[in-house]
Amino acid sequence: LEMAEVLERGAMREEEGRGLLPHFNASPLMIMCLVVVAGAIDGTFRGVHQLPTILGEDLTAHAHPPSDWQSSHSELYQTQAYAMQDTSMLLQQMDGGKCSESWNCVPGLVCVGGTCNLCDSDAECMVRNSKNRCLNNTEGEHECMHKPLFDPFDSSDVAISIITFFTIVLAAPAGVGGGGILVPMYLAIGHFSPHYGIPLSKATIFGGAITNNYFNLQRRHPVANRPMIDYTTCMLLEPVLLLGTILGVFFNAVSPGWAITLLLVFTLCLTTYRTGLKAFETYQKEEKAEAEDETTRLLPAGNQTTKAKHFTFNEDHELPPELRAIVKAESGHNLYAVGILCVSWVVIAGFSLLKGGEGGEGIFPCGSVGYWCLVLAPAPIIASLVWYVGNKASAAYERKVELGYDFADGDLLWTKRNTRVFPLYCITAGFAAGALGIAAGTILGPVLLELGLLPIVATTSSGFMVIFTASSTTFQFLVMGQLQVDYAMFFCMVGLFGGAIGNTSVNWLVKKYKKTWFVVAILTFVLFLSVFLMGYAGYVRWAVAESHGKNMGMRALCPSLLNPHVHAMR
DSSP, X not given: OHHHHHHHHHHHHHHHXXXXXXXXXXXXXXXXXXXXXXXXXXXXXXXXXXXXXTTOOOSGGGSSOOTTOOOTTHHHHHHGGGTSOOGGGGGSBOTTOBOSSGGGBOTTOEEETTXXXXXXXXXXXXXXXXXXEEEEOTTSOEEEEEOOTTSSOOHHHHHHHHHHHHHHHHHTTTXXXXXXXXXXXXXXXXXXXXXXXXXXXXXXXXHHHHHHHHHHTTOBOSSSSSBSSOHHHHHHHHXXXXXXXXXHHHHHHHSOHHHHHHHHHHHHHHHHHHHHHHHHHHHHHHHHHHHHHHHHHHSOGGGOOOOOOOGGGOOSSOSOHHHHHHHHHHTSEEHHHHXXXXXXXXXXXXXXXXXXXSSSOOSSOTTSHHHHHHHHTHHHHHHHHHHHHHHHHHHHHHHHHHHTOOOOTTOOOOOHHHHHHHHHHHHHHHHHHHHHTOOHHHHHHHHHHHHTOOHHHHHHHHHHHHHHHHHHHHHHHHHXXXXXXXXXXXXXXXXXXXXXXXXXXXXXXXXXXXXXXXXXXXXXXXXXXXXXXXXHHHHHHHHHHHHTTOOOSOOOSXXXXXXXXXXXXX
């Protein structure tokens, strides 16, 4: 009899466990520190081994601008160079190479007497960029570099500080980084080269993401008694999003610049349009709900009805034990979900190390069968991981239905079909982000809205995914020496302050007016500015390339195969 009771209790526990995903609660501060530390470790690892970023971007291939760089729009011309690799970059001359002007030399060198040399004066450096100065590099040699922050803090620094602050105020609570605005602004107004301007934008976004997530991790879901961040959605969609960006980068590597620019503008226009429609739909829905509430208040006292709170706020103990266990577990932050994300990041980072990048040699030469096996190897592993988590999520959903669980407005219903189909949407979004050289968060936020998440939950969950990629790339750029530390620290602080102001302001507006449509409207506005600035920068790049007769066709995936001395040049 005792054995029968033990088996019966075990069967009951197994049945009860079906409705609950593996769930290890943790404090918001612990979650925050874990994600930032994981990002820092990942970025440091990639920087030491000169690997592509967590989003699949190769860094060293974009450190030098093309040799025919001459345009009044030269800073904007560099914007797309980061995302569009060109073998003509390999033709710039190193120290001692022949030149006719400074543009023929790699950044940091000047053309003196027909030869690329180290600089001797600020005037030599200012020929190429008015903000450049002749400074000592880490090896003690004179090199043309962007001026220090306070030497002097001029009008352009004031301008980019103000624009940066308001960009982060808008972008952080909208769940996107704002790089589509920051990068062109740093290059065009701040006169940074892409080698330093793009890392600077990552440091700024990192600052905004810290304070944005610090507040978001403490906020609660607007309808149910649970955190604002949808951890189940994050652990099902983020791994395939990263996988998609890595695959998309290969499309970027071989596609001509004009094709990427056209696809970039088309994708961002479509995303902006769909997000704008979502903002209008949300506005209409919330206005209708407000009108209905007003009508209810005007009814006689006996006819008034009040909208009941979601059952997860019910503190009495009349709920079935299994349902009460589910509600209790979901009310906290899920460390298990963060662990799943870390596993996917480790898998992708490990194969990146084996594959190598533009700055690091892999175990197989680029373009070989072994190389492509390493490129594709993370796909079945990540797919198996997401399949496993999806099975757990769908089993939990089915058990909740059996128990009569009342799903809140905007909850994603993780049926078998949705656990298979929704990740496919995200891998497509990741592929587009990697192929077009834009941040994954720029597309992820609108995708989450399309899937049906509440706007405030969608932007919060998207912002949570941004912090890891921002911390990873920031530390990677720091290790590789591509961050100008004084500017990076300053704009990281601007990002911290802007993220705090933006998040606090949006939360206050949501509470005061009980509306969330303007959160989607802010996201639409940020996307619109990104379309304009990135599109214009791409057009300038195309126009200059066309005027100089550059190759406008497909490009080689492995530039080193065209020039076996490329790695020696570096």
